[in-house]
């Protein structure tokens with residue numbers, strides 16, 4: 001760990017302890033007959049890959065629909081052609097499915113462009129929207145501030161008939177980008193800046209990933225979102241806290257045209273995770289500048305990155321349940337996420353031995369070509385996982401750090417004069433060792449041939465147990481060891497004048513070459529395996545038969561559980 005700060009506790013809430021505030025609202029709405037069937041939606045903009053924050057929103061929206069016997073749609077909020085792409089659409093669908101959720105309908109906001117336009121026409125004809133020819137800069141400048149009211153546009157009182165013609169001309173492409181916009185006519189003095197004649201449509205002469213060049217005006221988020229909900233019959237439109245101040249606008253748009261259904265917006269606190277960033281702009285930048293290997297780099301907080309790191313859908317869902325839903329923003333420690341994975345893999349992951357920084361261990365009293373196939377349990381937590389046979393022999397490899405010529409007190413591993421247990425194998429006693437250039441390269445030992453399985457026949461106590469591999473029967477592996485991508489725990493608290501990239505951890509990926517037991521040849525991509533004493537790993541999809549690459553998903557040390565006990 002690069003940061004010594006102690007993990008903080010998350011807000012405590014579990015379903016057994018009571019409903020969250022959204023569940024309470026929904027229950028009330030059902031009890032009072034305000035809604036008959038709960039309809040929610042997860043509405044990503046297809047301008048990037050999903051991250052763990054989106055996973056929270058997915059678990060929440062799909063979870064609520066499931067809990068109350070309702071439906072949840074996957075809706076692509078694709079109203080801005082500048083940044084959207086089909087690649088993102090595909091990855092989002094894949095990630096939602098992988099997380100274990102089934103949408104009721106697959107929807108695209110772009111399918112409603114004509115309807116949106118009709119509602120813009122309706123607002124305009126009612127005198128509630130106008131075409132503004134001020135420059136974007138002027139519009140910004142005249143918006144006012146929190147303490148000063150805005151200034152009304154000189155185009156604000158254009159008669160509706162004229163505005164309708166201008167809007168039609170905007171649609172037909174007669175004006176250039178930035179030349180004019182359609183604005184709602186609300187209140188330039190409103191204390192809520194969002195209500196000061198917000199822009200509804202702007203001109204963008206860009207091809208859209210689905211509608212091509214059919215449109216050259218595109219609706220703004222605030223205008224479109226409630227209408228999307230209305231069209232789909234969404235009852236509870238759940239979004240993150242920063243949209244709370246937009247809710248009056250959400251309501252205004254819905255209340256001023258004839259919609260087929262009236263949705264309601266509710267806000268919850270977004271997930272912030274320690275030692276990472278979650279803005280799609282920054283994640284995209286990390287990908288494009290090749291600081292990471294791609295959206296699915298195992299260090300990324302993306303769903304695809306977590307998947308490649310070895311996370312399971314159930315561990316992510318469990319995490320989302322643990323953090324709960326609240327109305328106050330907070331920072332959750334990534335250690336809690338790791339804890340959820342570790343707990344699961346402890347129960348399910350087969351155990352294997354791998355030596356990542358090897359030195360030779362030679363058993364002097366073991367016949368050159370003799371192999372003893374010793375049984376090793378696949379998972380001590382799960383007897384039904386059975387055992388495997390591991391070839392024990394004369395020439396073994398152990399970790400360099402498991403032998404010390406002059407160890408400190410309390411070191412129970414191999415040392416001059418000492419005796420240790422080789423896991424699943426035999427007890428061995430130090431005889432001598434060899435060094436090259438001041439580095440130990442080989443330790444020579446004698447085995448107690450009566451101690452097969454690791455028990456001394458006379459019951460003498462041996463404290464240290466080492467893992468090992470047979471040097472003649474093993475597979476070379478590459479292990480990728482990961483650490484936080486950023487050194488700062490709370491990336492919203494960067495020092496002034498610093499960029500988030502200034503906090504990149506230079507040691508976030510360390511690659512080591514080692515050797516693993518033969519059984520690793522059968523490892524399946526992304527399936528969790530415990531390398532004894534090293535942590536949980538999974539085979540990276542980049543591996544080939546001759547080049548096995550393992551990603552460390554999470555180490556064995558549970559700093560989270562430890563902090564919980566202390567705290």
Ligand code: ATP
Nearest residue numbers: 043044045053054056057239240270271279280281
């Ligand atoms: P950007 O980084 O571009 O602002 P975004 O994170 O808002 O993007 P969207 O595609 O608009 O991305 O998000 C889809 C849904 O996921 C929204 O309903 C949003 O509220 C939710 N969401 C996004 N980030 C988080 C987060 N960190 N925690 C919880 N929900 C989130």
Ligand code: MG
Nearest residue numbers: 044045077221
């Ligand atoms: Mg957004």
